[in-house]
Amino acid sequence: MIKNISNLGDAAVYCDFGQEVNETVNSYVVNYFNHLANLVKNKEIQGINNLTPSYNKLIVSFDLSLTNFSKLKKIIENLDIKKDIKKNFKKIKIPVCCEDEYGLDFDRLTKKLNLSKEKILKLYFNKEYFCYMTGFIAGMPFLGNISEKIRCERLETPRIKVPKGSVGITEQFANIYTFESPGGWNIIGNTPKEIFKKSNLQDPALIKPGDKVIFYQISKEEYLKFND
Amino acid sequence: MTNTFFEIMRPGINTTIQDTGRNHLYHIGITVSGAIDQRNYKLANNLVNNKSNEAAIEFAYQGPLLKLKNGNINFAITGSIFFNIIRKNSEIEEGKCYQNYILKDGEQIDIISTKKSVYGYLAVSGGLALEETWKSYSINTKAEIGPNNGRKYTVNQKIFIKKSILENIKFRKIDYKDYYNNIVRVIKGPNFDYFSDEAKHIFFKETYSVTRLTDRMGMRLDGPYLENKVSTNIKSEGLIKGVIQVPADGKPIILLADHGTIGGYPKIGTVITADLDKVAQLTYGTKIQFQEVNLEEAEKLFKEYMDKTSKYLNEHN
Numbered sequence: 166m167i168k169n170i171s172n173l174g175d176a177a178v179y180c181d182f183g184q185e186v187n188e189t190v191n192s193y194v195v196n197y198f199n200h201l202a203n204l205v206k207n208k209e210i211q212g213i214n215n216l217t218p219s220y221n222k223l224i225v226s227f228d229l230s231l232t233n234f235s236k237l238k239k240i241i242e243n244l245d246i247k248k249d250i251k252k253n254f255k256k257i258k259i260p261v262c263c264e265d266e267y268g269l270d271f272d273r274l275t276k277k278l279n280l281s282k283e284k285i286l287k288l289y290f291n292k293e294y295f296c297y298m299t300g301f302i303a304g305m306p307f308l309g310n311i312s313e314k315i316r317c318e319r320l321e322t323p324r325i326k327v328p329k330g331s332v333g334i335t336e337q338f339a340n341i342y343t344f345e346s347p348g349g350w351n352i353i354g355n356t357p358k359e360i361f362k363k364s365n366l367q368d369p370a371l372i373k374p375g376d377k378v379i380f381y382q383i384s385k386e387e388y389l390k391f392n393d
Numbered sequence: 394m395t396n397t398f399f400e401i402m403r404p405g406i407n408t409t410i411q412d413t414g415r416n417h418l419y420h421i422g423i424t425v426s427g428a429i430d431q432r433n434y435k436l437a438n439n440l441v442n443n444k445s446n447e448a449a450i451e452f453a454y455q456g457p458l459l460k461l462k463n464g465n466i467n468f469a470i471t472g473s474i475f476f477n478i479i480r481k482n483s484e485i486e487e488g489k490c491y492q493n494y495i496l497k498d499g500e501q502i503d504i505i506s507t508k509k510s511v512y513g514y515l516a517v518s519g520g521l522a523l524e525e526t527w528k529s530y531s532i533n534t535k536a537e538i539g540p541n542n543g544r545k546y547t548v549n550q551k552i553f554i555k556k557s558i559l560e561n562i563k564f565r566k567i568d569y570k571d572y573y574n575n576i577v578r579v580i581k582g583p584n585f586d587y588f589s590d591e592a593k594h595i596f597f598k599e600t601y602s603v604t605r606l607t608d609r610m611g612m613r614l615d616g617p618y619l620e621n622k623v624s625t626n627i628k629s630e631g632l633i634k635g636v637i638q639v640p641a642d643g644k645p646i647i648l649l650a651d652h653g654t655i656g657g658y659p660k661i662g663t664v665i666t667a668d669l670d671k672v673a674q675l676t677y678g679t680k681i682q683f684q685e686v687n688l689e690e691a692e693k694l695f696k697e698y699m700d701k702t703s704k705y706l707n708e709h710n
Contacts, residue, residue: 174580174663175691177633181583186628198420205417215419217631219655224631226419229666229695234688298629300422300654303536307629343422344536361421363538366527370421 166193170241172234173224178241180223186309186337191297194218195375200244201225210240218374219298220307254375256293259341259356261332261380262388267355269331270320274351277317286382288312289353294339296376304343304361306372311339323349330355332380339380341372354382357391394522397464397554401546405504407453407609408546410521410539411514413446415529419654423538425634426531429609429650429673430512432702433471437516439706440469440493440565442558448523448530448540450515450552456504457546459515461496466557468502469493472513473571473674475505491567493518495559509573510674519556535610535651567705575600575679578668578686578694582637582660587623592643595619596661600680601645609651612672614681618643621659629657635664635672637683649673665691667698 166182173179180197182190198218204210212232217224227237263286265271271282278285294308311334319335324347327333331342333350340350343361360371372378383391401408411434414427428434428451438447450457456474469492470476476488479501488494488502490513496502507513523530523540530540537543541550585593601616625641632638636648638658647664650673664672665686675681686694 171583172580172688173583173633174635174665175688175695176666179583214416215425217419217654219630220628222630224633226633229692230699233692298655299420302653303422305422374420
């Protein structure tokens, strides 16, 4: 549930669901997000520009010439969030190749975690992960929770360029770099699957908050043939 | 579409297409983009009688050199800009901002540089022949979204004019006054109390200068270190334009139009909407001072900002 609603600047509502990061708290966030997104879609609410769900916050940014903080705060406080909204969360399978040219950080990870590459991969693959949020760059999913045995902090010096498709881990989370981007996550492999499709205007992001993701390992041969 | 186009003889350093921005996509990581100085963008369209959300060319510091081919147009430039119009017989006419001109086939616009600001706008009557992506013409170079495959313009490219409107042209001028000061008004952010009492005091008392590490995504500032007593990282959460983040190095960063949609640095404050255009136009080395306002004051200042924009827009009608 929302613990506190405050203003972020003069053109956004900051809905705080607490400090915890877990599926339950995040489901509340996603539920509020879906309710508000429906109101926006059906034009039952005016002035909202964007809704940004994250682990335990929801930010509602708006056009100050059309509405204001106190109006939106009231609407959010009075949302009937028990009302069921039709939302089909998907289960998505993502192939990952972990050969050395794609899994860039196994030297670091095997040392830091004191585990073999095989053991790390065994703990990582064929588990169901939950999508907490997407963002930072277009379509990048933030997934969790990975096994406690393979949790590792970010690189001390982030890479200037992480290749597109890279699959990374840090702390309790996994992500996928949908574009080449700077980044500091530990890279364990690369997926040939297109996670963000610009050409799909209706639905460009494959993975959305609330969806489930299962990674499975593929060989380099399978990787290279994937998009044929 | 007409066959009239600009040929880009020199692209300038950061020439893109912008409009009012792209909304309803933060949740999948696509930022708002749009003209970084919304008022000057609107005024450019207004001078050539376009609708207020028509695509315009945005440039920074050094602008483009554009040669018009296969037709005549009516255009206007806004901002604080040195530009020349190179007429047919190579005669150079010094251009003035905030008024519209006719440009004829074969003539050129040479946008030499901005003066005391960073960004300027060029609008053409009838608009540019471009396709919208998610209901916006804005180029987002980071995600490669928008016209020109989401990239900055380069030499020899063409920008086509949608519909050259030359009937009943009114020559218009706006008496634009840039009330220039270095005060940036801010509402305290959700992590304000992460900072030490001394840092809180410094933030609103000392000056910060704009560094070269500034682009459409954000503006890095240099100045006194802001001590964080709680944590220099937070769990990643949503961001908006104007948020001031302070990473571990203790120096504030102001987020601008192409900012990442989520981030994990503490938010010390947020620049009020009324001051966003002004902030984006601050050049390297400018010293600024933050001033705290509350929500009520910020809303009032926004109304004043809108009233002033409307006054400019209605000046000549």
